[in-house]
Amino acid sequence: MGNKKLLFVASRQFWPTTGGKEITLFFNCKGLHEHYGYDIYLFCFADNNAQRNLEKPNFIKDLVYADIPSTKQGAAGILKHSFFGQRWPLQNSLYYKKEISDKLIAYCEKVCPDAVVIDMVRLVPYADDLVKLKRKTWKKTILIEDDLLAKRYRRQLLASSSGSMAGQYSKNLPSALNRVSNIPFIKKTVLKLEADRLEKYERTCIDKFDYITFISPVETAEFNEMYHTLKGITLTMGADVKYYAESSDVEYEPNSMSIVANFTTAANADSIDYICSKILPKLSDGTRYYVMGRCPDEIKSKYEGERIRFLGFVDDIRPVAKATTLYLSPMAYGTGIKTKIVEAMAMRIPVVTNAIGAEGLDVHDGEQLFICETDDEIVERVNQLFSDKELRERIASTGQKFVLENHTWEKVYEAFGQMGL
Numbered sequence: 001m002g003n004k005k006l007l008f009v010a011s012r013q014f015w016p017t018t019g020g021k022e023i024t025l026f027f028n029c030k031g032l033h034e035h036y037g038y039d040i041y042l043f044c045f046a047d048n049n050a051q052r053n054l055e056k057p058n059f060i061k062d063l064v065y066a067d068i069p070s071t072k073q074g075a076a077g078i079l080k081h082s083f084f085g086q087r088w089p090l091q092n093s094l095y096y097k098k099e100i101s102d103k104l105i106a107y108c109e110k111v112c113p114d115a116v117v118i119d120m121v122r123l124v125p126y127a128d129d130l131v132k133l134k135r136k137t138w139k140k141t142i143l144i145e146d147d148l149l150a151k152r153y154r155r156q157l158l159a160s161s162s163g164s165m166a167g168q169y170s171k172n173l174p175s176a177l178n179r180v181s182n183i184p185f186i187k188k189t190v191l192k193l194e195a196d197r198l199e200k201y202e203r204t205c206i207d208k209f210d211y212i213t214f215i216s217p218v219e220t221a222e223f224n225e226m227y228h229t230l231k232g233i234t235l236t237m238g239a240d241v242k243y244y245a246e247s248s249d250v251e252y253e254p255n256s257m258s259i260v261a262n263f264t265t266a267a268n269a270d271s272i273d274y275i276c277s278k279i280l281p282k283l284s285d286g287t288r289y290y291v292m293g294r295c296p297d298e299i300k301s302k303y304e305g306e307r308i309r310f311l312g313f314v315d316d317i318r319p320v321a322k323a324t325t326l327y328l329s330p331m332a333y334g335t336g337i338k339t340k341i342v343e344a345m346a347m348r349i350p351v352v353t354n355a356i357g358a359e360g361l362d363v364h365d366g367e368q369l370f371i372c373e374t375d376d377e378i379v380e381r382v383n384q385l386f387s388d389k390e391l392r393e394r395i396a397s398t399g400q401k402f403v404l405e406n407h408t409w410e411k412v413y414e415a416f417g418q419m420g421l
Contacts, residue, residue: 005061006038006421007113007138009104009127011095011120013046015057018294018313019262020237020339024146024215025119026057027238031413032117033059036421041111043104045095045123064107066100073097081125082197089197090190091122101129108133115140115421118209121149121201127208140420143209144235147336148219150202152267153195155333155356157188159270203227211419215336216360233419236360237337238409244346245400248322255386256288256324258349260317260340263295270332276303279328282379290324292317321347325392326385330354330378337361342407345369345399350392352381361402368402369395 014025032038039061046052046065056063069077074094081093088096104126108116116138118127127141205212206229213235214220223232259275261268272291276299280289287307292314300310314320321327327344330353337360344351351369358371365371370385372378385392 003037003039004114005041005111006032006115006117007041007043007108007111008032008117009119009123010042010044011123013044013051015054016051021146023339024144024237027240027409027412028144028235030057030059031409032416032421035410035413036416038115038421041107041113043107062111064103066103069095069097069100087197088125089121089201090194092125092201095122096125101126105129105133109135112137114138115142117142117144119144121145121198121205124201124205124208131208140211141209142419142421143205143212145202145205145212146215148202148214148222149335150195150198151219151222152333152335153191153198155335156266157191157195159333206231213415213419217362218360219335233415235415236407236412237339237342238407238412239342239346239403241346241400241404241408244318244343245348246318248318250319250323252325253288253323254325255284255286256290257326257328257382258290258292258317258321258324258344259327259329260292260314260321260343261329262293263291263299267332267334268293269296269299271330271334272299272303274332275328275330276308278375279330279378279382280307282375283382288324289328290320292320317343318347321349324349326350326352326382328352328378328382329357330372331356335359341369342403346403346407348396348400350385350395351399352378352385354378362406363402367395368399 008029010025012021014022017023017026029040033040040059042060042063044063044065045068047068052065077093077096078090081088081096082090108130114137116130118124124143206227209231211233212223212231213233214223215235215237217234217236220232220234224230259272263269263272272295280287285307289308291308291310294313295310304310311320321344327349329338329341329351331338334356338357341351341353341357345368353369353371354373355371358369363369370381372381
């Protein structure tokens with residue numbers, strides 16, 4: 001008798017692991033295969049220009065790609081499903097296409113899975129189509145929601161946001177449409193509409209799935225309380241502590257800081273804008289800030305200089321990050337657990353963030369990291385860490401210990417057992 005079969009419908013290609021979402025998808029599939037004995041059959045959305053020629057990870061048994069619908073197809077979907085018909089959230093309409101659904105149904109009939117996992121709310125309409133199959137072979141249907149998106153959009157509405165409203169989908173849009181969609185009035189109108197639609201849509205997911213997972217235990221509790229259910233499960237953020245804790249032969253640079261993120265997303269773009277405009281000017285001229293990750297040209301051209309170095313995508317962040325004094329990452333807004341903060345703690349680097357950056361982590365200010373709410377508080381803590389080696393060592397040590405006890409991938413995988421996988 002062969003391994004159990006799991007059909008995993010992913011919203012994006014997750015190798016190489018360039019961001020937090022890719023990391024969670026990669027390790028969740030890896031854990032389902034190695035720890036729970038599933039052969040992973042992946043149905044993966046990807047751009048036409050995605051790196052499809054890259055060799056798939058060895059824990060994936062089989063792979064089928066689906067093209068992300070074009071701008072024209074997405075617009076037609078919005079008209080059909082969001083403004084008429086089912087009144088879906090916009091992102092569901094952007095990603096849904098009947099031809100893709102037919103392809104997924106055919107693949108499901110071929111695989112005959114024992115379990116189905118759907119990645120993100122935007123793909124839920126495909127789960128609706130799968131349950132119409134006459135022969136349903138799977139016993140568990142799970143939605144990986146990650147974050148309460150309606151909550152995230154409402155926070156974005158309250159912030160002075162300069163990031164792209166379309167998020168990952170923005171690269172599929174013509175530049176003119178991106179500019180129009182980011183006009184403040186239009187952005188706020190669309191974000192409010194999407195938040196309202198998502199709140200209603202989240203409620204319908206309870207009847208469609210056996211379990212719905214969130215990265216943050218705070219949001220799991222909020223979901224279960226809000227919708228009077230026990231289907232919300234915490235599938236938290238993990239870190240490969242062995243990898244990040246490896247010693248690096250790097251030359252330490254005093255009064256230096258680092259950050260890693262995909263700054264093409266709205267929350268990260270607004271966060272780096274806040275740090276560069278409000279925090280760094282209050283620090284000494286000798287301070288250096290190393291920014292790793294993809295970043296819009298307008299942000300780089302606005303801030304890059306002797307004090308702020310934009311390094312772009314970095315294959316191995318450890319040598320750069322471990323050479324710096326601390327990791328500085330207060331968030332403008334957002335939800336869930338922040339991947340790179342967990343990874344910085346795993347690397348034994350002291351972290352300075354704010355309440356949103358530490359949200360979902362069972363940590364306390366001044367113990368595993370520093371949690372500051374005002375510009376002046378952040379500057380004070382940064383300067384304190386710059387000057388106090390003993391404090392740096394203590395925070396770095398307790399931070400790494402926290403990750404070892406709570407956020408190794410082996411610990412994360414326990415949630416799959418709770419879901420009966």
